[in-house]
Amino acid sequence: MASPESHRAIDAIWHIESPRIIAALARVTGDVGLAEDFAQDALVAALERWPETGVPDNPAAWLMAAAKNRAIDHLRRGRRVERAHGEIGRDLEAERERAVADLDAALDDDIGDDLLRLVFTSCHPVLSREARVALTLRLLGGLTTAEIARAYLVPEATIAQRLVRAKRTLADARVPFEVPRGPDRDARLSSVLEVLYLIFNEGYAATAGDDWMRPQLCEEALRLGRILATLAPSEREVHGLVALMEIQASRTKARIGPRGEPVLLLDQDRGRWDHLLIGRGLAALARAEALGGRGPYALPAAIAACHARARTAGETDWARIAALYGDLAGAAPSPVVELNRAVAVAMADGPAAGLALVDALAGEPALADYHLLPSVRGDLLAKLGRPDEAREEFERAAALAANRRERELLLARAAACRAPGRGAGQGP
Amino acid sequence: MRFLVMVKATKDSEAGVMPSEKLLADMGKFNEELVKAGVMLAAEGLQQSSKGARVRFSGSQRTVVDGPFTETKELVAGFWLWQVKSKEEAIEWVKRCPNPHEGDSEIEIRQVLDISDWGELTPELQKMKDRRENFAKQSKK
Numbered sequence: 156m157a158s159p160e161s162h163r164a165i166d167a168i169w170h171i172e173s174p175r176i177i178a179a180l181a182r183v184t185g186d187v188g189l190a191e192d193f194a195q196d197a198l199v200a201a202l203e204r205w206p207e208t209g210v211p212d213n214p215a216a217w218l219m220a221a222a223k224n225r226a227i228d229h230l231r232r233g234r235r236v237e238r239a240h241g242e243i244g245r246d247l248e249a250e251r252e253r254a255v256a257d258l259d260a261a262l263d264d265d266i267g268d269d270l271l272r273l274v275f276t277s278c279h280p281v282l283s284r285e286a287r288v289a290l291t292l293r294l295l296g297g298l299t300t301a302e303i304a305r306a307y308l309v310p311e312a313t314i315a316q317r318l319v320r321a322k323r324t325l326a327d328a329r330v331p332f333e334v335p336r337g338p339d340r341d342a343r344l345s346s347v348l349e350v351l352y353l354i355f356n357e358g359y360a361a362t363a364g365d366d367w368m369r370p371q372l373c374e375e376a377l378r379l380g381r382i383l384a385t386l387a388p389s390e391r392e393v394h395g396l397v398a399l400m401e402i403q404a405s406r407t408k409a410r411i412g413p414r415g416e417p418v419l420l421l422d423q424d425r426g427r428w429d430h431l432l433i434g435r436g437l438a439a440l441a442r443a444e445a446l447g448g449r450g451p452y453a454l455p456a457a458i459a460a461c462h463a464r465a466r467t468a469g470e471t472d473w474a475r476i477a478a479l480y481g482d483l484a485g486a487a488p489s490p491v492v493e494l495n496r497a498v499a500v501a502m503a504d505g506p507a508a509g510l511a512l513v514d515a516l517a518g519e520p521a522l523a524d525y526h527l528l529p530s531v532r533g534d535l536l537a538k539l540g541r542p543d544e545a546r547e548e549f550e551r552a553a554a555l556a557a558n559r560r561e562r563e564l565l566l567a568r569a570a571a572c573r574a575p576g577r578g579a580g581q582g583p
Numbered sequence: 584m585r586f587l588v589m590v591k592a593t594k595d596s597e598a599g600v601m602p603s604e605k606l607l608a609d610m611g612k613f614n615e616e617l618v619k620a621g622v623m624l625a626a627e628g629l630q631q632s633s634k635g636a637r638v639r640f641s642g643s644q645r646t647v648v649d650g651p652f653t654e655t656k657e658l659v660a661g662f663w664l665w666q667v668k669s670k671e672e673a674i675e676w677v678k679r680c681p682n683p684h685e686g687d688s689e690i691e692i693r694q695v696l697d698i699s700d701w702g703e704l705t706p707e708l709q710k711m712k713d714r715r716e717n718f719a720k721q722s723k724k
Contacts (some may be wrong), residue, residue: 163669164669164671164674166669166671167667167668167669167671167672167674168675170669170672170674171620172676214675265668267619371668374584374668377621377666378620378621378622378666379621379623381618381621382619382620382621385618385619385621392620431624431625431664436622461701506585523645
């Protein structure tokens with residue numbers, strides 16, 4: 156019987172090798188679902204054999220060969236069935252033979268292009284967002300269905316079904332296994348970046364005490380981002396996304412206080428930031444900017460970098476942050492971005508300048524239920540020595556806040572505004 | 584999780600003997616694999632211990648001891664910092680590393696202490712976790 160140790164070793168090898176095996180097989184079969192089945196067969200064979208024979212010297216080659224044999228069996232069986240039915244066309248047979256030959260060639264080639272094809276296929280817009288996320292974690296992250304389910308706090312059967320449907324959708328839609336070129340490419344790349352950032356944020360939203368699988372999503376998204384940056388090094392927004400994730404991940408330890416409470420960016424102990432990740436993030440940002448990256452990931456990364464570079468909160472370059480939010484608002488206009496710009500402007504040029512921008516957002520329907528709008532307005536009014544108006548805003552914000560801890564904080568600030576001449580407390 | 588992967592020193596590395604061209608090329612290729620797999624966070628080779636020093640602490644006293652140090656096998660000649668999913672994965676990567684020295688050598692794998700390793704959950708954290716999970720379950724309904 157297999158020991159748990161050898162199973163764990165096989166798991167580890169699988170995590171390293173499975174994306175490459177699936178990618179190589181998918182190029183030949185043109186079907187990622189089929190490719191994954193063959194790769195799975197190879198894993199099952201390894202789980203049966205290795206505990207007795209020991210892990211081979213080159214486990215990657217062993218797994219690849221086993222998967223290839225399954226694929227060839229499949230191709231040959233298909234041919235025999237057709238011959239039995241007497242329906243075989245010469246062309247079809249020649250095609251099959253070529254496929255077997257291709258398979259050999261494909262498995263010897265550099266796998267990089269195939270991996271990139273697998274990335275684009277897993278994140279294909281024909282799939283729902285949820286399906287793209289699950290398929291990416293499964294095929295590229297090498298995570299098991301159970302691991303994905305744990306990370307997303309849903310039953311395993313839900314993820315299993317989502318994966319089956321996703322693979323069927325790709326096959327039914329005859330999605331080609333390719334790296335998109337031409338006008339399609341930018342939209343397809345955005346879909347890839349969106350999927351990675353969704354995975355990252357799912358993990359980043361986890362707090363201390365959550366299942367370890369959730370923070371693991373951050374690591375997985377970062378790892379996939381770093382891999383993507385080596386596969387598509389000329390794509391500036393890929394480096395932008397990696398920069399953004401590295402810098403955000405650098406704050407993981409500092410953003411949660413000793414009692415599990417969230418700690419706001421400006422209040423964080425910068426000594427607890429991960430300076431290795433900051434360095435990596437700044438380097439990725441430099442690569443993005445050298446390629447002209449000023450897009451939806453590179454700009455937020457540049458803003459995050461302003462905070463990362465400041466040794467103390469007081470040294471933050473707010474004027475630059477305000478300008479970057481201005482650029483971001485130009486590239487992707489959004490009232491939330493505008494609100495953030497108002498905060499930065501208030502820090503750079505004083506609360507009156509910030510308030511003018513916030514007031515311009517007053518009738519914005521997208522912010523009607525957004526508690527941070529009155530919260531920011533209240534803060535600026537308090538700083539301007541208008542406590543009565545500030546109190547009203549904090550109370551309005553408290554009524555909108557979904558999170559209890561946040562609501563308590565806002566009510567406390569509202570109460571502080573009642574004290575004569577007070578209320579200008581902590582920032583938002 | 585992160586692992587510090589340390590290449591132990593040998594007589595040659597302590598004598599400042601540079602690795603062969605072939606080893607440098609093989610090591611370069613291995614490092615490239617690590618980068619391509621998204622595993623590599625940092626990598627450095629170290630100068631021999633004769634160029635280093637130790638600071639010994641005894642109560643409030645500090646004593647500086649200059650290198651070289653004699654216990655060669657316990658010294659570190661270089662290190663990586665990797666991000667992997669498990670210790671087994673780190674081991675698997677180390678097995679793929681070219682022998683870092685001529686002859687016998689050793690690589691030591693140590694897991695980096697993480698936020699999630701701070702012992703058992705405090706009751707407060709456990710409560711938060713339960714609340715989050717309940718909330719997540721309800722919001723999925």
